[in-house]
Amino acid sequence: MANTLQTPPQNAPQAQTLEAPPAARRFAFLTDRKLALLFILPAFALLLFLSIWPLLWLLGLSFTDYSATRDSGYEFIAFDNYVTVLTSEVVHARALTTLIFVVGAVGLQTILGFTIAFLISRRIKGRGAITTLFLIPMMLSPIVVGLFWKFMLDVQFGVVNSFLDSLGFGRVEWLTQQRLALFSLVIVDTWQWTPFIMLIALAGLTAVPKYLYEAAEIDRASEWFKFRRITFPLVWPLLLIAVMFRAIEAFRLFDLVYILTGGGPGGTTETLSFNVYKVAFFGFDTGLASAYGILMVIVVTIAAQFYLRYLNRLQER
Protein backbone atom coordinates (compact mmCIF):
# COMPACT_ATOMS: atom_id res chain seq x y z
CA MET A 1 0.00 0.00 0.00
CA ALA A 2 2.63 2.42 1.02
CA ASN A 3 4.39 2.32 -2.35
CA THR A 4 1.41 3.89 -4.07
CA LEU A 5 2.05 7.10 -2.21
CA GLN A 6 4.32 9.34 -4.17
CA THR A 7 7.20 11.02 -2.54
CA PRO A 8 6.81 14.77 -2.62
CA PRO A 9 8.91 16.48 -5.29
CA GLN A 10 12.31 17.41 -3.97
CA ASN A 11 12.81 20.97 -5.15
CA ALA A 12 9.44 22.36 -4.15
CA PRO A 13 8.13 24.83 -6.75
CA GLN A 14 5.30 26.07 -4.51
CA ALA A 15 7.46 28.74 -2.99
CA GLN A 16 7.93 30.35 -6.40
CA THR A 17 4.26 30.62 -7.25
CA LEU A 18 3.51 32.06 -3.88
CA GLU A 19 6.04 34.82 -4.24
CA ALA A 20 4.77 37.68 -6.43
CA PRO A 21 1.00 38.12 -6.50
CA PRO A 22 -0.24 37.67 -10.08
CA ALA A 23 -2.06 40.96 -10.12
CA ALA A 24 -1.33 44.20 -8.43
CA ARG A 25 -4.15 44.81 -6.00
CA ARG A 26 -5.16 48.09 -7.46
CA PHE A 27 -8.36 49.62 -6.08
CA ALA A 28 -7.94 47.44 -2.99
CA PHE A 29 -8.80 50.49 -0.91
CA LEU A 30 -12.36 50.06 -2.17
CA THR A 31 -13.83 47.77 0.41
CA ASP A 32 -17.11 46.07 -0.41
CA ARG A 33 -18.99 48.63 1.58
CA LYS A 34 -17.37 51.59 -0.13
CA LEU A 35 -17.80 49.97 -3.51
CA ALA A 36 -21.50 49.36 -2.93
CA LEU A 37 -21.99 52.99 -1.95
CA LEU A 38 -19.89 54.27 -4.85
CA PHE A 39 -21.91 52.20 -7.31
CA ILE A 40 -25.39 52.81 -5.94
CA LEU A 41 -25.27 56.42 -4.77
CA PRO A 42 -24.90 58.10 -8.20
CA ALA A 43 -27.94 56.22 -9.46
CA PHE A 44 -29.88 57.13 -6.35
CA ALA A 45 -28.79 60.75 -6.63
CA LEU A 46 -30.28 61.01 -10.12
CA LEU A 47 -33.54 59.41 -9.00
CA LEU A 48 -33.60 61.67 -5.97
CA PHE A 49 -33.11 64.74 -8.15
CA LEU A 50 -35.65 63.90 -10.86
CA SER A 51 -38.14 61.45 -9.37
CA ILE A 52 -38.33 61.83 -5.61
CA TRP A 53 -37.64 65.52 -5.13
CA PRO A 54 -40.25 66.53 -7.75
CA LEU A 55 -42.83 64.38 -5.97
CA LEU A 56 -42.02 66.00 -2.62
CA TRP A 57 -42.27 69.40 -4.26
CA LEU A 58 -45.62 68.39 -5.71
CA LEU A 59 -46.75 67.34 -2.26
CA GLY A 60 -45.70 70.69 -0.85
CA LEU A 61 -47.49 72.62 -3.60
CA SER A 62 -50.65 70.62 -3.10
CA PHE A 63 -51.23 72.39 0.23
CA THR A 64 -50.96 75.88 -1.31
CA ASP A 65 -52.87 78.03 -3.78
CA TYR A 66 -49.73 78.52 -5.88
CA SER A 67 -50.14 79.37 -9.57
CA ALA A 68 -47.26 78.94 -12.00
CA THR A 69 -48.14 82.08 -13.93
CA ARG A 70 -48.59 84.40 -10.98
CA ASP A 71 -45.43 85.95 -9.58
CA SER A 72 -46.98 86.94 -6.29
CA GLY A 73 -46.57 84.59 -3.36
CA TYR A 74 -48.88 81.87 -2.28
CA GLU A 75 -50.68 80.87 0.84
CA PHE A 76 -50.88 77.70 2.79
CA ILE A 77 -54.44 76.41 2.51
CA ALA A 78 -54.05 72.96 4.10
CA PHE A 79 -56.35 70.35 2.60
CA ASP A 80 -58.61 72.71 0.66
CA ASN A 81 -57.26 71.52 -2.71
CA TYR A 82 -57.85 67.90 -1.80
CA VAL A 83 -61.40 68.68 -0.70
CA THR A 84 -62.00 70.54 -3.96
CA VAL A 85 -60.68 67.66 -6.08
CA LEU A 86 -62.46 64.91 -4.19
CA THR A 87 -65.83 66.68 -4.20
CA SER A 88 -65.65 67.90 -7.78
CA GLU A 89 -68.33 66.50 -10.09
CA VAL A 90 -65.96 66.85 -13.04
CA VAL A 91 -63.29 64.75 -11.34
CA HIS A 92 -65.86 62.05 -10.58
CA ALA A 93 -66.89 62.00 -14.23
CA ARG A 94 -63.24 61.80 -15.37
CA ALA A 95 -62.56 59.00 -12.90
CA LEU A 96 -65.50 57.08 -14.34
CA THR A 97 -64.23 57.70 -17.89
CA THR A 98 -60.80 56.43 -16.89
CA LEU A 99 -62.30 53.38 -15.20
CA ILE A 100 -64.38 52.53 -18.28
CA PHE A 101 -61.33 52.96 -20.45
CA VAL A 102 -59.08 50.80 -18.24
CA VAL A 103 -61.61 47.99 -17.90
CA GLY A 104 -62.63 48.09 -21.56
CA ALA A 105 -59.17 48.34 -23.07
CA VAL A 106 -57.35 45.97 -20.74
CA GLY A 107 -60.21 43.46 -20.86
CA LEU A 108 -60.26 43.43 -24.65
CA GLN A 109 -56.48 43.22 -24.82
CA THR A 110 -56.41 40.29 -22.43
CA ILE A 111 -59.01 38.29 -24.33
CA LEU A 112 -57.54 39.01 -27.75
CA GLY A 113 -53.91 38.76 -26.63
CA PHE A 114 -54.42 35.43 -24.95
CA THR A 115 -56.41 34.09 -27.89
CA ILE A 116 -53.72 35.04 -30.37
CA ALA A 117 -50.97 33.65 -28.15
CA PHE A 118 -52.90 30.40 -27.78
CA LEU A 119 -53.39 30.12 -31.54
CA ILE A 120 -49.71 30.85 -32.19
CA SER A 121 -48.55 28.37 -29.56
CA ARG A 122 -50.39 25.60 -31.41
CA ARG A 123 -48.59 26.34 -34.66
CA ILE A 124 -45.19 24.89 -35.28
CA LYS A 125 -44.22 26.33 -38.65
CA GLY A 126 -43.43 30.02 -38.93
CA ARG A 127 -44.03 30.75 -35.27
CA GLY A 128 -41.11 33.15 -34.94
CA ALA A 129 -42.07 35.18 -37.99
CA ILE A 130 -45.76 35.36 -37.01
CA THR A 131 -44.88 36.49 -33.48
CA THR A 132 -42.49 39.16 -34.75
CA LEU A 133 -45.11 40.61 -37.11
CA PHE A 134 -47.73 40.70 -34.36
CA LEU A 135 -45.38 42.64 -32.09
CA ILE A 136 -44.98 45.63 -34.42
CA PRO A 137 -47.79 47.83 -32.96
CA MET A 138 -46.40 47.53 -29.44
CA MET A 139 -43.00 48.91 -30.38
CA LEU A 140 -44.38 52.04 -32.04
CA SER A 141 -44.43 55.35 -30.22
CA PRO A 142 -47.87 56.47 -29.01
CA ILE A 143 -47.43 59.53 -31.21
CA VAL A 144 -47.07 57.34 -34.31
CA VAL A 145 -50.00 55.14 -33.27
CA GLY A 146 -52.14 58.18 -32.52
CA LEU A 147 -51.42 59.73 -35.92
CA PHE A 148 -51.98 56.43 -37.79
CA TRP A 149 -55.43 56.14 -36.30
CA LYS A 150 -56.37 59.79 -36.43
CA PHE A 151 -55.83 59.55 -40.16
CA MET A 152 -57.61 56.22 -40.56
CA LEU A 153 -60.61 57.31 -38.50
CA ASP A 154 -60.96 60.67 -40.23
CA VAL A 155 -64.58 61.41 -41.12
CA GLN A 156 -64.00 62.52 -44.72
CA PHE A 157 -61.05 60.65 -46.13
CA GLY A 158 -60.32 58.08 -43.45
CA VAL A 159 -59.92 54.58 -44.81
CA VAL A 160 -62.30 53.08 -42.23
CA ASN A 161 -65.17 55.28 -43.36
CA SER A 162 -64.20 54.67 -46.95
CA PHE A 163 -64.62 50.93 -46.42
CA LEU A 164 -67.89 51.44 -44.57
CA ASP A 165 -69.08 53.63 -47.42
CA SER A 166 -68.35 51.09 -50.12
CA LEU A 167 -70.07 48.42 -48.02
CA GLY A 168 -73.17 50.60 -47.97
CA PHE A 169 -73.04 51.75 -44.35
CA GLY A 170 -73.05 55.43 -43.53
CA ARG A 171 -70.01 57.42 -42.46
CA VAL A 172 -69.25 57.38 -38.76
CA GLU A 173 -67.77 60.21 -36.73
CA TRP A 174 -65.37 58.01 -34.82
CA LEU A 175 -63.58 60.67 -32.84
CA THR A 176 -66.10 63.48 -32.59
CA GLN A 177 -69.29 61.73 -31.56
CA GLN A 178 -70.11 61.33 -27.89
CA ARG A 179 -69.86 57.75 -26.59
CA LEU A 180 -68.19 56.60 -29.78
CA ALA A 181 -65.01 58.61 -29.17
CA LEU A 182 -64.18 56.73 -25.97
CA PHE A 183 -64.87 53.47 -27.77
CA SER A 184 -62.44 54.53 -30.51
CA LEU A 185 -59.79 55.20 -27.86
CA VAL A 186 -60.35 51.72 -26.46
CA ILE A 187 -59.97 50.26 -29.95
CA VAL A 188 -56.74 52.13 -30.65
CA ASP A 189 -55.22 51.23 -27.29
CA THR A 190 -56.25 47.63 -27.84
CA TRP A 191 -54.63 47.64 -31.24
CA GLN A 192 -51.37 48.84 -29.76
CA TRP A 193 -51.21 46.76 -26.60
CA THR A 194 -52.79 43.40 -27.49
CA PRO A 195 -49.30 42.31 -28.62
CA PHE A 196 -48.01 43.00 -25.12
CA ILE A 197 -50.42 40.57 -23.50
CA MET A 198 -49.83 38.18 -26.38
CA LEU A 199 -46.06 38.25 -25.90
CA ILE A 200 -46.23 37.49 -22.20
CA ALA A 201 -48.98 34.90 -22.55
CA LEU A 202 -46.90 33.24 -25.26
CA ALA A 203 -43.90 33.13 -22.92
CA GLY A 204 -46.12 31.41 -20.37
CA LEU A 205 -47.64 29.02 -22.90
CA THR A 206 -44.30 27.85 -24.27
CA ALA A 207 -43.05 27.25 -20.73
CA VAL A 208 -45.79 24.70 -19.98
CA PRO A 209 -43.98 21.34 -19.79
CA LYS A 210 -44.82 19.07 -22.73
CA TYR A 211 -45.09 15.96 -20.56
CA LEU A 212 -48.25 17.30 -18.95
CA TYR A 213 -49.97 17.26 -22.32
CA GLU A 214 -48.53 13.85 -23.08
CA ALA A 215 -49.91 12.50 -19.82
CA ALA A 216 -53.30 14.03 -20.62
CA GLU A 217 -53.09 12.54 -24.11
CA ILE A 218 -52.60 9.09 -22.62
CA ASP A 219 -55.73 9.61 -20.55
CA ARG A 220 -57.45 10.74 -23.75
CA ALA A 221 -58.39 14.01 -22.17
CA SER A 222 -60.40 16.41 -24.31
CA GLU A 223 -58.88 19.59 -25.69
CA TRP A 224 -61.09 21.65 -23.39
CA PHE A 225 -59.98 19.65 -20.37
CA LYS A 226 -56.35 20.15 -21.30
CA PHE A 227 -56.90 23.86 -21.68
CA ARG A 228 -58.85 24.25 -18.46
CA ARG A 229 -56.73 22.03 -16.26
CA ILE A 230 -53.22 22.39 -17.67
CA THR A 231 -52.77 25.40 -19.93
CA PHE A 232 -54.80 28.02 -18.13
CA PRO A 233 -53.69 27.40 -14.51
CA LEU A 234 -50.03 27.43 -15.55
CA VAL A 235 -50.25 30.57 -17.67
CA TRP A 236 -52.56 32.51 -15.36
CA PRO A 237 -49.92 33.94 -12.94
CA LEU A 238 -47.88 35.38 -15.78
CA LEU A 239 -50.99 36.63 -17.54
CA LEU A 240 -52.06 38.39 -14.36
CA ILE A 241 -48.69 40.16 -14.22
CA ALA A 242 -49.23 41.40 -17.76
CA VAL A 243 -52.80 42.51 -17.01
CA MET A 244 -51.79 44.43 -13.88
CA PHE A 245 -48.95 46.09 -15.73
CA ARG A 246 -51.28 47.14 -18.52
CA ALA A 247 -53.92 48.36 -16.07
CA ILE A 248 -51.43 50.69 -14.39
CA GLU A 249 -50.30 52.02 -17.75
CA ALA A 250 -53.86 52.45 -19.02
CA PHE A 251 -54.74 54.38 -15.87
CA ARG A 252 -52.07 56.94 -16.78
CA LEU A 253 -53.25 57.26 -20.38
CA PHE A 254 -52.52 60.67 -21.79
CA ASP A 255 -50.80 60.62 -25.18
CA LEU A 256 -53.54 58.94 -27.22
CA VAL A 257 -56.15 61.34 -25.82
CA TYR A 258 -53.89 64.28 -26.56
CA ILE A 259 -53.47 63.32 -30.22
CA LEU A 260 -56.77 61.65 -31.09
CA THR A 261 -59.52 63.61 -29.37
CA GLY A 262 -58.02 66.32 -27.19
CA GLY A 263 -60.45 65.24 -24.50
CA GLY A 264 -63.51 65.96 -26.63
CA PRO A 265 -66.30 65.77 -27.55
CA GLY A 266 -67.68 67.49 -24.49
CA GLY A 267 -64.99 66.02 -22.24
CA THR A 268 -66.24 62.48 -22.80
CA THR A 269 -62.74 61.17 -23.51
CA GLU A 270 -60.94 63.14 -20.84
CA THR A 271 -59.00 60.74 -18.67
CA LEU A 272 -57.71 61.75 -15.25
CA SER A 273 -54.23 62.37 -16.68
CA PHE A 274 -55.65 64.64 -19.34
CA ASN A 275 -57.75 66.48 -16.79
CA VAL A 276 -54.70 67.10 -14.60
CA TYR A 277 -52.92 68.48 -17.64
CA LYS A 278 -55.78 70.87 -18.34
CA VAL A 279 -55.95 72.09 -14.75
CA ALA A 280 -52.18 72.57 -14.60
CA PHE A 281 -51.40 74.02 -18.03
CA PHE A 282 -54.65 75.74 -19.04
CA GLY A 283 -56.18 76.61 -15.69
CA PHE A 284 -52.72 77.41 -14.29
CA ASP A 285 -54.08 76.31 -10.94
CA THR A 286 -50.84 74.60 -9.97
CA GLY A 287 -51.77 73.97 -6.36
CA LEU A 288 -55.02 72.26 -7.31
CA ALA A 289 -53.32 70.26 -10.06
CA SER A 290 -50.67 69.16 -7.54
CA ALA A 291 -53.28 67.83 -5.13
CA TYR A 292 -54.98 66.13 -8.06
CA GLY A 293 -51.65 64.66 -9.13
CA ILE A 294 -50.78 63.47 -5.62
CA LEU A 295 -54.09 61.61 -5.46
CA MET A 296 -53.27 59.92 -8.77
CA VAL A 297 -49.80 59.06 -7.50
CA ILE A 298 -51.38 57.45 -4.44
CA VAL A 299 -53.63 55.29 -6.62
CA VAL A 300 -50.74 54.29 -8.87
CA THR A 301 -48.48 53.54 -5.90
CA ILE A 302 -51.05 51.25 -4.32
CA ALA A 303 -51.59 49.46 -7.63
CA ALA A 304 -47.83 49.21 -8.20
CA GLN A 305 -47.35 47.77 -4.72
CA PHE A 306 -49.90 45.05 -5.43
CA TYR A 307 -48.17 44.34 -8.71
CA LEU A 308 -44.67 44.21 -7.23
CA ARG A 309 -45.68 42.09 -4.23
CA TYR A 310 -47.35 39.62 -6.54
CA LEU A 311 -44.31 39.60 -8.79
CA ASN A 312 -42.09 39.01 -5.78
CA ARG A 313 -44.19 36.08 -4.61
CA LEU A 314 -44.07 34.61 -8.08
CA GLN A 315 -40.29 34.92 -8.32
CA GLU A 316 -39.73 33.30 -4.96
CA ARG A 317 -41.76 30.23 -5.88
Next chain:
Amino acid sequence: MATHIQPEGLADKGIAGETVAPPPRKERKLGSGIEIVLLAIFMVVMLFPVVWMLETALKDTRDIYAVPAKVISFTPTLDHFKNVFSSDSPVFQGFINSVIVAGFSTLIATVLGVPAAWAYSRFALKAKKDQLFFILSTRFMPPVVVVIPVFLMFRDLNLLDTLPGLILVYSAFNLPFTIWMMKGFIDEVPAEYEEAAMLDGFSRFEAFWRVTMPLLIPGIAATAVFALIFSWNEFVFSIFLITDPDTRTAPSAIAGLIGGTTIDWGLVAASAMTFAVPVLVFAFLVRKHLVAGVTLGAVRR
Protein backbone atom coordinates in the same frame (compact mmCIF):
# COMPACT_ATOMS: atom_id res chain seq x y z
CA MET B 1 -38.98 6.93 -19.03
CA ALA B 2 -37.63 4.98 -21.93
CA THR B 3 -39.80 6.84 -24.38
CA HIS B 4 -37.84 9.99 -23.72
CA ILE B 5 -34.70 8.38 -25.03
CA GLN B 6 -36.34 7.19 -28.22
CA PRO B 7 -35.91 9.35 -31.27
CA GLU B 8 -38.73 11.73 -32.09
CA GLY B 9 -41.65 10.10 -33.81
CA LEU B 10 -41.01 6.60 -32.64
CA ALA B 11 -42.80 7.20 -29.37
CA ASP B 12 -45.98 8.05 -31.22
CA LYS B 13 -46.11 4.63 -32.77
CA GLY B 14 -46.04 2.93 -29.40
CA ILE B 15 -43.25 0.75 -28.16
CA ALA B 16 -42.25 -1.66 -30.89
CA GLY B 17 -45.58 -1.12 -32.65
CA GLU B 18 -47.50 -3.10 -30.06
CA THR B 19 -50.30 -0.61 -29.91
CA VAL B 20 -52.04 0.80 -32.91
CA ALA B 21 -52.00 4.56 -33.18
CA PRO B 22 -55.39 6.06 -32.35
CA PRO B 23 -57.31 7.07 -35.45
CA PRO B 24 -56.72 10.73 -36.24
CA ARG B 25 -59.61 12.82 -35.09
CA LYS B 26 -61.45 14.60 -37.85
CA GLU B 27 -62.51 17.51 -35.65
CA ARG B 28 -58.89 18.28 -34.95
CA LYS B 29 -58.17 18.88 -38.61
CA LEU B 30 -61.20 21.09 -39.02
CA GLY B 31 -60.28 22.97 -35.84
CA SER B 32 -56.81 23.55 -37.16
CA GLY B 33 -58.25 25.10 -40.32
CA ILE B 34 -60.39 27.50 -38.29
CA GLU B 35 -57.36 28.38 -36.20
CA ILE B 36 -55.34 29.32 -39.25
CA VAL B 37 -58.15 31.49 -40.63
CA LEU B 38 -58.59 33.23 -37.26
CA LEU B 39 -54.88 33.88 -36.98
CA ALA B 40 -54.82 35.28 -40.51
CA ILE B 41 -57.71 37.64 -39.72
CA PHE B 42 -55.98 38.90 -36.58
CA MET B 43 -52.79 39.36 -38.56
CA VAL B 44 -54.52 41.45 -41.24
CA VAL B 45 -56.21 43.66 -38.64
CA MET B 46 -52.97 44.19 -36.72
CA LEU B 47 -50.85 44.95 -39.74
CA PHE B 48 -53.29 46.93 -41.85
CA PRO B 49 -52.73 50.31 -40.13
CA VAL B 50 -48.97 49.98 -40.59
CA VAL B 51 -49.33 49.04 -44.24
CA TRP B 52 -51.84 51.84 -44.76
CA MET B 53 -49.51 54.44 -43.27
CA LEU B 54 -46.65 53.20 -45.44
CA GLU B 55 -48.90 53.41 -48.51
CA THR B 56 -49.99 56.92 -47.54
CA ALA B 57 -46.37 57.97 -47.21
CA LEU B 58 -45.72 56.64 -50.72
CA LYS B 59 -48.83 58.08 -52.44
CA ASP B 60 -48.92 61.46 -54.09
CA THR B 61 -51.15 63.98 -52.37
CA ARG B 62 -54.11 63.55 -54.73
CA ASP B 63 -54.27 59.77 -54.20
CA ILE B 64 -54.19 60.18 -50.42
CA TYR B 65 -57.53 61.96 -50.40
CA ALA B 66 -59.11 59.79 -53.09
CA VAL B 67 -62.64 58.50 -52.36
CA PRO B 68 -63.03 55.54 -52.32
CA ALA B 69 -59.59 54.90 -50.84
CA LYS B 70 -56.99 53.47 -53.21
CA VAL B 71 -55.54 50.35 -51.65
CA ILE B 72 -53.44 48.92 -54.48
CA SER B 73 -53.81 51.09 -57.56
CA PHE B 74 -51.55 54.08 -57.05
CA THR B 75 -48.18 55.12 -58.37
CA PRO B 76 -45.62 55.26 -55.57
CA THR B 77 -43.60 58.42 -55.08
CA LEU B 78 -40.84 59.31 -52.62
CA ASP B 79 -41.78 63.01 -52.53
CA HIS B 80 -43.00 62.97 -48.94
CA PHE B 81 -39.85 61.28 -47.70
CA LYS B 82 -37.81 63.89 -49.59
CA ASN B 83 -39.77 66.57 -47.75
CA VAL B 84 -38.95 64.97 -44.41
CA PHE B 85 -35.23 65.27 -45.07
CA SER B 86 -35.24 68.56 -46.99
CA SER B 87 -33.56 71.66 -45.60
CA ASP B 88 -36.83 73.47 -44.78
CA SER B 89 -38.46 70.38 -43.32
CA PRO B 90 -40.32 71.09 -40.08
CA VAL B 91 -39.33 67.73 -38.59
CA PHE B 92 -35.73 67.10 -39.65
CA GLN B 93 -34.18 69.08 -36.80
CA GLY B 94 -36.44 67.10 -34.48
CA PHE B 95 -34.91 63.85 -35.65
CA ILE B 96 -31.39 65.16 -34.98
CA ASN B 97 -32.43 66.32 -31.50
CA SER B 98 -34.08 62.97 -30.82
CA VAL B 99 -30.88 61.13 -31.73
CA ILE B 100 -28.88 63.35 -29.36
CA VAL B 101 -31.34 63.04 -26.49
CA ALA B 102 -31.87 59.28 -26.86
CA GLY B 103 -28.13 58.65 -27.23
CA PHE B 104 -26.96 60.66 -24.24
CA SER B 105 -29.78 59.63 -21.91
CA THR B 106 -29.10 55.96 -22.71
CA LEU B 107 -25.40 56.51 -22.06
CA ILE B 108 -26.06 58.12 -18.67
CA ALA B 109 -28.61 55.51 -17.63
CA THR B 110 -26.20 52.72 -18.60
CA VAL B 111 -23.15 54.23 -16.87
CA LEU B 112 -25.11 54.78 -13.66
CA GLY B 113 -27.33 51.73 -13.88
CA VAL B 114 -24.88 48.90 -14.61
CA PRO B 115 -22.66 49.42 -11.52
CA ALA B 116 -25.73 49.89 -9.33
CA ALA B 117 -27.26 46.70 -10.70
CA TRP B 118 -24.01 44.85 -10.00
CA ALA B 119 -23.90 46.12 -6.43
CA TYR B 120 -27.53 45.07 -5.90
CA SER B 121 -26.79 41.68 -7.37
CA ARG B 122 -23.60 40.94 -5.40
CA PHE B 123 -23.82 42.57 -2.02
CA ALA B 124 -26.09 41.90 0.92
CA LEU B 125 -27.63 45.31 1.48
CA LYS B 126 -30.12 46.52 4.01
CA ALA B 127 -33.70 46.14 2.73
CA LYS B 128 -32.38 45.33 -0.72
CA LYS B 129 -35.68 44.10 -2.06
CA ASP B 130 -37.52 47.16 -0.84
CA GLN B 131 -34.94 49.42 -2.43
CA LEU B 132 -35.28 47.62 -5.75
CA PHE B 133 -39.05 47.74 -5.65
CA PHE B 134 -38.94 51.39 -4.72
CA ILE B 135 -36.68 52.13 -7.67
CA LEU B 136 -39.02 50.36 -10.08
CA SER B 137 -42.12 52.00 -8.66
CA THR B 138 -40.76 55.46 -9.56
CA ARG B 139 -41.20 54.37 -13.15
CA PHE B 140 -44.95 53.88 -12.68
CA MET B 141 -45.65 57.52 -11.80
CA PRO B 142 -48.00 59.25 -14.25
CA PRO B 143 -45.76 61.39 -16.49
CA VAL B 144 -48.29 64.23 -16.66
CA VAL B 145 -48.16 64.52 -12.87
CA VAL B 146 -44.37 64.32 -12.55
CA VAL B 147 -43.92 66.88 -15.29
CA ILE B 148 -45.60 69.63 -13.21
CA PRO B 149 -42.86 69.94 -10.55
CA VAL B 150 -40.14 69.11 -13.08
CA PHE B 151 -41.42 71.97 -15.22
CA LEU B 152 -41.23 74.41 -12.29
CA MET B 153 -37.81 73.10 -11.29
CA PHE B 154 -36.44 73.42 -14.83
CA ARG B 155 -37.86 76.93 -15.08
CA ASP B 156 -35.79 77.93 -12.06
CA LEU B 157 -32.71 76.14 -13.35
CA ASN B 158 -33.09 77.50 -16.91
CA LEU B 159 -33.30 73.98 -18.27
CA LEU B 160 -36.62 74.42 -20.09
CA ASP B 161 -36.33 74.21 -23.87
CA THR B 162 -32.85 72.72 -23.60
CA LEU B 163 -31.63 69.30 -24.65
CA PRO B 164 -29.56 68.67 -21.47
CA GLY B 165 -32.72 69.07 -19.39
CA LEU B 166 -34.59 66.47 -21.42
CA ILE B 167 -31.54 64.18 -21.38
CA LEU B 168 -31.54 64.29 -17.57
CA VAL B 169 -35.25 63.50 -17.37
CA TYR B 170 -34.93 60.57 -19.76
CA SER B 171 -31.90 59.26 -17.88
CA ALA B 172 -33.89 59.20 -14.66
CA PHE B 173 -36.78 57.64 -16.54
CA ASN B 174 -34.58 54.86 -17.96
CA LEU B 175 -32.53 54.22 -14.83
CA PRO B 176 -35.05 51.96 -12.99
CA PHE B 177 -35.40 49.88 -16.12
CA THR B 178 -31.63 49.63 -16.64
CA ILE B 179 -31.04 48.55 -13.03
CA TRP B 180 -33.74 45.87 -13.12
CA MET B 181 -32.83 44.56 -16.53
CA MET B 182 -29.10 44.47 -15.79
CA LYS B 183 -29.62 42.85 -12.39
CA GLY B 184 -31.22 39.96 -14.22
CA PHE B 185 -28.24 39.61 -16.54
CA ILE B 186 -25.72 39.94 -13.68
CA ASP B 187 -27.54 37.34 -11.55
CA GLU B 188 -26.90 34.90 -14.38
CA VAL B 189 -23.11 35.36 -14.09
CA PRO B 190 -21.92 33.21 -11.17
CA ALA B 191 -20.38 35.21 -8.33
CA GLU B 192 -17.80 32.42 -8.06
CA TYR B 193 -15.99 33.85 -11.09
CA GLU B 194 -15.27 37.01 -9.17
CA GLU B 195 -14.32 35.11 -6.03
CA ALA B 196 -11.86 33.03 -8.03
CA ALA B 197 -10.35 36.20 -9.48
CA MET B 198 -10.06 37.67 -6.01
CA LEU B 199 -8.22 34.56 -4.81
CA ASP B 200 -5.79 35.27 -7.63
CA GLY B 201 -5.12 38.64 -6.12
CA PHE B 202 -7.57 40.93 -7.87
CA SER B 203 -9.39 43.48 -5.79
CA ARG B 204 -13.20 43.37 -5.78
CA PHE B 205 -13.37 46.27 -8.22
CA GLU B 206 -10.90 44.66 -10.61
CA ALA B 207 -12.81 41.40 -10.41
CA PHE B 208 -15.94 43.25 -11.46
CA TRP B 209 -14.21 45.23 -14.18
CA ARG B 210 -12.05 42.51 -15.69
CA VAL B 211 -14.03 39.33 -15.09
CA THR B 212 -17.73 40.09 -14.94
CA MET B 213 -17.87 43.14 -17.17
CA PRO B 214 -16.73 41.42 -20.39
CA LEU B 215 -19.40 38.76 -19.83
CA LEU B 216 -22.07 41.44 -19.49
CA ILE B 217 -21.45 43.17 -22.83
CA PRO B 218 -24.32 41.43 -24.70
CA GLY B 219 -26.69 42.15 -21.82
CA ILE B 220 -25.61 45.78 -21.67
CA ALA B 221 -26.14 46.09 -25.41
CA ALA B 222 -29.67 44.68 -25.18
CA THR B 223 -30.52 46.90 -22.21
CA ALA B 224 -29.13 49.97 -23.95
CA VAL B 225 -31.19 49.23 -27.05
CA PHE B 226 -34.37 49.16 -24.96
CA ALA B 227 -33.41 52.38 -23.22
CA LEU B 228 -32.83 53.93 -26.66
CA ILE B 229 -36.29 52.82 -27.80
CA PHE B 230 -37.98 54.16 -24.65
CA SER B 231 -36.26 57.56 -24.93
CA TRP B 232 -36.92 57.74 -28.66
CA ASN B 233 -40.63 56.97 -28.26
CA GLU B 234 -41.27 59.09 -25.15
CA PHE B 235 -43.76 61.84 -25.77
CA VAL B 236 -45.23 63.51 -22.67
CA PHE B 237 -42.06 65.02 -21.20
CA SER B 238 -40.88 66.13 -24.61
CA ILE B 239 -43.97 68.22 -25.42
CA PHE B 240 -44.11 69.88 -22.01
CA LEU B 241 -40.44 70.59 -21.40
CA ILE B 242 -39.54 71.75 -24.92
CA THR B 243 -41.64 74.04 -27.09
CA ASP B 244 -38.83 75.74 -29.01
CA PRO B 245 -38.86 74.46 -32.65
CA ASP B 246 -35.05 74.36 -32.66
CA THR B 247 -34.65 72.07 -29.68
CA ARG B 248 -37.83 70.01 -29.72
CA THR B 249 -37.54 66.29 -30.39
CA ALA B 250 -39.12 64.34 -33.22
CA PRO B 251 -42.34 63.28 -31.43
CA SER B 252 -43.35 66.85 -30.66
CA ALA B 253 -42.22 68.02 -34.10
CA ILE B 254 -44.41 65.35 -35.73
CA ALA B 255 -47.31 66.15 -33.40
CA GLY B 256 -46.86 69.79 -34.44
CA LEU B 257 -47.69 68.81 -38.02
CA ILE B 258 -51.34 68.20 -37.16
CA GLY B 259 -51.77 71.44 -35.27
CA GLY B 260 -52.75 73.65 -38.21
CA THR B 261 -56.02 73.90 -40.10
CA THR B 262 -54.80 71.95 -43.12
CA ILE B 263 -52.89 68.77 -42.50
CA ASP B 264 -50.40 67.40 -45.01
CA TRP B 265 -51.08 63.74 -44.28
CA GLY B 266 -48.44 62.59 -46.75
CA LEU B 267 -45.77 64.39 -44.77
CA VAL B 268 -47.22 63.16 -41.47
CA ALA B 269 -47.19 59.57 -42.72
CA ALA B 270 -43.66 59.83 -44.10
CA SER B 271 -42.40 61.40 -40.85
CA ALA B 272 -44.13 58.78 -38.74
CA MET B 273 -42.67 55.97 -40.85
CA THR B 274 -39.19 57.52 -40.70
CA PHE B 275 -39.62 57.78 -36.95
CA ALA B 276 -40.87 54.20 -36.54
CA VAL B 277 -38.44 52.28 -38.75
CA PRO B 278 -35.32 52.59 -36.51
CA VAL B 279 -37.37 51.40 -33.54
CA LEU B 280 -38.61 48.34 -35.40
CA VAL B 281 -35.08 47.48 -36.53
CA PHE B 282 -33.72 47.85 -33.00
CA ALA B 283 -36.60 45.89 -31.52
CA PHE B 284 -35.91 43.09 -33.97
CA LEU B 285 -32.29 42.99 -32.82
CA VAL B 286 -33.28 42.47 -29.18
CA ARG B 287 -36.30 40.21 -29.80
CA LYS B 288 -34.78 37.51 -27.57
CA HIS B 289 -35.07 39.82 -24.56
CA LEU B 290 -38.42 41.36 -25.48
CA VAL B 291 -40.38 39.87 -22.58
CA ALA B 292 -37.93 41.22 -20.01
CA GLY B 293 -37.58 44.49 -21.89
CA VAL B 294 -41.24 45.44 -22.15
CA THR B 295 -41.95 44.52 -18.52
CA LEU B 296 -39.12 46.82 -17.42
CA GLY B 297 -36.93 43.87 -16.49
CA ALA B 298 -39.46 42.52 -14.01
CA VAL B 299 -40.43 39.30 -15.80
CA ARG B 300 -37.65 36.98 -16.89
CA ARG B 301 -38.16 33.69 -18.64
